Amino acid sequence: MNRLKSFALVRGGSFAxxxxxxMLGAAxxxxxxxxxxxxxxxxxxxxxxxxxxxxxxxxxxxxxxIIDAGHGGRDPGMTGMTSxxxxxYEKDVVLAVAKQVQARLEAAGVKVVMTRTADTLxxxxxxxxxxxxxxxxxxxxxxxxxxNPKWKSPGATxxxxxxxLAEAKTEDERRVADMENEVSRFDDGGERTSDxxxxxxxxxxxxxxxxxxxxxxxxxxxxxxxxxxxGPSRGVKQAGFRVLVTAYMPAVLVEIGFGTxxxxxxxxxxxxxxxxxxxxIADSALEYLARFERRVSGGTSGPGK
Ligand SMILES: [Zn+2]
Numbered sequence: 001m002n003r004l005k006s007f008a009l010v011r012g013g014s015f016a017x018x019x020x021x022x023m024l025g026a027a028x029x030x031x032x033x034x035x036x037x038x039x040x041x042x043x044x045x046x047x048x049x050x051x052x053x054x055x056x057x058x059x060x061x062x063x064x065x066i067i068d069a070g071h072g073g074r075d076p077g078m079t080g081m082t083s084x085x086x087x088x089y090e091k092d093v094v095l096a097v098a099k100q101v102q103a104r105l106e107a108a109g110v111k112v113v114m115t116r117t118a119d120t121l122x123x124x125x126x127x128x129x130x131x132x133x134x135x136x137x138x139x140x141x142x143x144x145x146x147x148n149p150k151w152k153s154p155g156a157t158x159x160x161x162x163x164x165l166a167e168a169k170t171e172d173e174r175r176v177a178d179m180e181n182e183v184s185r186f187d188d189g190g191e192r193t194s195d196x197x198x199x200x201x202x203x204x205x206x207x208x209x210x211x212x213x214x215x216x217x218x219x220x221x222x223x224x225x226x227x228x229x230x231g232p233s234r235g236v237k238q239a240g241f242r243v244l245v246t247a248y249m250p251a252v253l254v255e256i257g258f259g260t261x262x263x264x265x266x267x268x269x270x271x272x273x274x275x276x277x278x279x280x281i282a283d284s285a286l287e288y289l290a291r292f293e294r295r296v297s298g299g300t301s302g303p304g305k
Contacts, residue, residue, distance in 0.1 A: 063289050064111040068243065069098035070143040071143040073121030075183050078146035080259025088259050088269050090144040091119065097256060097268070098142050100278020101285075107196060108286055124183060128246025137292075138217060139251035140285060141243050143180060144268065147260040158261040161234035162221040162252045168239035170210045175254065177239035213250035221254055224284035228276040230267050231257055250288075262291035 066072045070090065071077035077090025095116070113134040115127045131139045145161070147154035161176075168174040173176075218236040226233050244251045256277050257264035267273035 013020070032166060039234065045131070049239065062109065062111050063137045064113060064134055065105055065285050065289075066113050066115065066131040066134060066139040066247070066249075067098045067101050067105075068115040068127050068131075068141040069095040069112035070141055070180065070243075071121070071183060072116050072119055075121050077183070078144055078179070078259050078267045080144070080146070081262070082265045082269055083262040084266075086269070088144075088265050090146075090259060093259070093268050093274070094142040094143055094256075095119070096274045097277045097281070099140070100275050101282045104279055108282075110286070110289070115147075124181070124242045125246050127243050128248075128251075129232060131247040131249060136247070136249050138213075138285060138288065139244070139247040139249055140221075140281060140283070141241070141251070143252040143253060143255050144259045145176065145255040145257065147258055148175060154260055155262065158226050158231035158258050158264050159234040160229050160231060160257050161237050161255050162218040162225075163237045163239055163241060163244075163255070163281070164218045165241055165244035165251060165253075166211055166238035170237075173237050173239040176237070177241055179239075180253065181242045192272075210248070210250050213292070214244075214252055216291075217250050217284070218252045220288050221252060221281065221284040224280040224287070225254075225256070227275070228280045229257065230273075231264050256281075 071094065072091045075091065077094070079090070082088055095118075098114060099117075102114060105112045113130065115130050116122050121264055127141070128139070147157040151157065163173075164178070215236065215238075217287065222233050222236055227265040241253050244253060257268050259265050259268065268277065
């Protein structure tokens with residue numbers, strides 16, 4: 001609790017210390033109803049019914065979530081194949097899922113900023129800068145995983161995993177970071193994020209605070225996806241993602257599945273699968289915000305205390 005209060009203070013007052021009970025009541029309620037898998041469109045239609053008016057002592061602050069659909073434009077990301085031999089491009093899948101997340105969060109009263117809404121390439125460093133400029137409360141980057149073709153049976157590898165920014169500990173974590181960082185070869189605008197910037201991040205106290213928050217957000221994200229995803233959870237992981245370095249807020253990168261696995265490619269390229277993935281990610285963000293809000297308010301007003 002204390003660390004969160006100091007977190008709020010270091011944020012230069014951007015966090016209102018007063019509890020946003022009304023907004024969070026709605027957020028927590030919709031996070032729970034997420035277990036019932038309400039379609040995003042249906043949730044959107046019922047927005048007005050879920051927001052209680054604040055009392056005189058409550059100062060609601062509308063939270064901002066940054067949704068980052070990976071890749072775009074001339075960077076397609078990974079390329080996969082559905083069971084019906086239809087080609088799948090990561091940039092298209094993640095944009096569709098990001099739009100589902102956006103719809104769900106906006107229906108719950110959260111402000112959403114998308115780093116891209118069309119098939120365009122945004123430099124990795126610029127994605128974080130957008131997040132900072134918009135004063136985001138959390139940052140979620142959406143990606144699709146790819147098996148290494150040198151593996152014994154690459155097509156059989158499946159499952160979802162969520163990363164937070166820290167030094168990679170395993171070869172597999174380094175593989176995913178290398179894959180997602182490689183996009184920087186397409187960057188021609190925007191400032192490069194140097195390796196020294198990554199080193200600096202690891203030594204920065206505020207970013208260390210964000211690491212703990214990001215790790216918790218990643219855990220919530222994995223739990224949320226577990227209820228809806230056709231594949232297994234590959235767990236919370238950590239690696240040095242360039243897209244996360246410049247976002248000065250709790251930030252995660254979610255790999256929603258393997259586009260190189262037929263059934264998962266089918267799921268993530270279907271409208272229903274994209275809606276399920278989007279709902280799980282959005283409800284996880286709402287759950288995180290609700291927990292966060294309860295802690296910054298001192299744990300006195302939250303239903304979970
Ligand atoms: Zn990617």
